[in-house]
Structure formats: C-alpha cells, structure tokens
Amino acid sequence: MAKKTTNPKKEAIRLTKLWQQFGPNTYPLDLDNLVSGAILTSDFSDQLVVDRRRFDSFEGSLVRIRGTRKWTMLLNTQVSNARRRRFTFAHELGHFMCHRELRDKFEDSEESLNDFRDEIETEANIFASWLLMPANLLRGEFHDSIxxxxxxxxxxxxxxxxxxxxxxxxxxxxxxxxxxxxxxxxxxxxxxxxxxxxxxxxxxxxxxxxxxxxxxxxxxxxxxxxxxxxxxxxxxxxxxxxxxxxxxxxxxxxxxxxxxxx
Ligand SMILES: [Zn+2]
Structure with missing residues (x-):
C-alpha cells in the first residue's frame, strides 16, 4: 500500500487558524513560537525538536531518531540570509507535517529549496508559502497592487x-x-x-x-x-x-x- 502524504495547503491552513485564533496572530510569523505553542502542545503523536548549528552540506534537514516517533529539525546557522533560514524552517516543517510517513530523513540544499518540479519539494514549498503568507492578510493588504x-x-x-x-x-x-x-x-x-x-x-x-x-x-x-x-x-x-x-x-x-x- 502506498504511504500517505497530507495535503500541504490543508495543513498550512490548519496551523494558520491556530495561530490567528489562539496564538499571537502577529506577522511576520514567529515559527519558533508556532512550533512550541501549536505543535508541541497539541495531540501530535510525533515530537519535534529544533536544533540550530553549523553544517557544511545542507541548509535544513529533518531526521527521525531511529525507532522512535521523535524528530529533529536541523537548521544551518551558516546561511547568512535570514529570509532563507526562515523559509527553510517553514519548508522542513512542511516535511514534518506532510511527509513524515514517507521517509525517515529529509535534507535540503539551496537547489532543492528552489525546486518546483519535484513533487515532495514543491509540496513543502507550498506549505511554507501558505503558512508564512496567509490568504486573508495577503488579499487584504495587496489585493489591488499592480x-x-x-x-x-x-x-x-x-x-x-x-x-x-x-x-x-x-x-x-x-x-x-x-x-x-x-x-x-x-x-x-x-x-x-x-x-x-x-x-x-x-x-x-x-x-x-x-x-x-x-x-x-x-x-x-x-x-x-x-x-x-x-x-x-x-x-x-x-x-x-x-x-x-x-x-x-x-x-x-x-x-x-x-x-x-x-
Ligand atoms: Zn525539502
């Protein structure tokens, strides 16, 4: 039987609702706050720890601790661009929310973070962009923009x-x-x-x-x-x-x- 993925748009909307209705509802979205407030306190079967360090080979990674339902998200502090680090965080969160039944490990470089042809990477990018830029704010503030x-x-x-x-x-x-x-x-x-x-x-x-x-x-x-x-x-x-x-x-x-x- 094929393993399930979860719809990235649905998952992003679910977290957006939590953030806007029960969280601080401030933007730019505070991802650390979202993870500790919404994900770690809900009835998730899997746990997630965010670990920031210097790495040579990737910008972000999501790894299951072998034989457990615990996951570590590794974020590379050597990436100088703060927006890229933020997007990588949201992208790895997308793998956690949508793809953790598929694999035990995800690893992302600048190339894969900008890959809109691979289905899994595109889904994680869609999740990230929907989460970071919710429809109600984007429509409200930029509806008439050229x-x-x-x-x-x-x-x-x-x-x-x-x-x-x-x-x-x-x-x-x-x-x-x-x-x-x-x-x-x-x-x-x-x-x-x-x-x-x-x-x-x-x-x-x-x-x-x-x-x-x-x-x-x-x-x-x-x-x-x-x-x-x-x-x-x-x-x-x-x-x-x-x-x-x-x-x-x-x-x-x-x-x-x-x-x-x-
Ligand atoms: Zn990825």
Whole structure:
C-alpha cells in the first residue's frame, strides 16, 4: 500500500487558524513560537525538536531518531540570509507535517529549496508559502497592487519571505491574469500562472525566454527592468501583457519576471 502524504495547503491552513485564533496572530510569523505553542502542545503523536548549528552540506534537514516517533529539525546557522533560514524552517516543517510517513530523513540544499518540479519539494514549498503568507492578510493588504517586482519586494518584506515564495503565493491566490517566471541564463527554470491567465507559449523547464519579451531583452543587455513595460503577444499568441523584471544577484543568478496579461 502506498504511504500517505497530507495535503500541504490543508495543513498550512490548519496551523494558520491556530495561530490567528489562539496564538499571537502577529506577522511576520514567529515559527519558533508556532512550533512550541501549536505543535508541541497539541495531540501530535510525533515530537519535534529544533536544533540550530553549523553544517557544511545542507541548509535544513529533518531526521527521525531511529525507532522512535521523535524528530529533529536541523537548521544551518551558516546561511547568512535570514529570509532563507526562515523559509527553510517553514519548508522542513512542511516535511514534518506532510511527509513524515514517507521517509525517515529529509535534507535540503539551496537547489532543492528552489525546486518546483519535484513533487515532495514543491509540496513543502507550498506549505511554507501558505503558512508564512496567509490568504486573508495577503488579499487584504495587496489585493489591488499592480503586479510588478516592486510589489513582489513589498510582499517579501511584509512577510519576511523570499521573492520566489512570495510570487508563488500571490499568483496562486490572485483572480487576475498573472504569471511569474524564474529563469537563469535566458532559460526558464519554473513558472506559475493564476487560474484566469491564458496558456503560455513559454512555461516549461528548459524553454528559452520568448523572442520579443522584455525578459530576453533585459537578459541580453544585462539590465534590470523594474518599470512595467507593455509587450506584444509574446507570452500568449493573442494576449498582450505587461512585464517587470528583477535580477537576484544575491544567489545563483536567478531572473524573475512578473507578467500581467491585458
Ligand atoms: Zn525539502
């Protein structure tokens, strides 16, 4: 019989309700407080201890103590970016909440934390972004915002989240025709679109940024293109769009493109 995973969105909503109704309900979310207040005091069959130390090989890990229902979450204090450490914490919590029946050990590098193709890693990322950015606050505070990289930065600042996680959450939640593309060296790594956005010509891993897009021009010129710019039907055969660009120079050279269809 296949082992069960638990729906990451459901689990994130369950913890959000606990935090908002019975906890401090403050954001950015205090993950240590959530773990000690909501998880350790509830009727969980499994225990979780958070241990912060220096490690060489991974950013975060979740390990079952052999033969028990006790788990240790290891978080690497050597990662200098506080938002990355926070997201890793939430991601490992996602493995604990959703995947602990599958394996006895999870280990995450920067690559796996940004992997939106692997099902298990995507689920942990969805859990993390739903937990850190609850729908009611995101809708209430950013509902009317223009979809561009400055909005993405503002969401990241408000919830202390990475831009990729902020974009994933905002686009999935929006009723407007939005999309977000992550690329490197002119090639798409992953993309997401809202349910009302049209099918996209360039969307899949390994595809090139489309000819005529603001994204490919910025990449070729090595320029940021933070100002929104109108482009022709390059992301869809009939729909025009607006694009805004950002190059994340802190990490592995990711390029982010916010797209809003007209
Ligand atoms: Zn993981």
């Amino acid at each position: 979809w561009e990289t400055t909005t993405l930065q503002a969401i990241g600042d408000r919830f202390e989240c990475s831009l990729q996680a902020s974009a994933l959450r905002y686009v999935q939640l929006s009723s407007r025709p939005l999309a977000f593309v992550v690329s490197r060296d002119g090639m798409i790594l992953w993309a997401i679109k809202s349910s009302s956005a049209p099918y996209m010509t360039s969307y899949l891993f390994g595809q090139e940024l489309p000819a005529g897009s603001h994204a490919i021009t910025c990449y070729q010129n090595g320029d940021d293109g933070i100002e929104r710019q109108a482009v022709g039907p390059v992301w869809n055969y009939t729909r025009q769009a607006f694009e805004s660009q950002y190059f994340d120079r802190s990490g592995k050279g990711y390029q982010y493109t916010c797209i809003e269809f007209q």
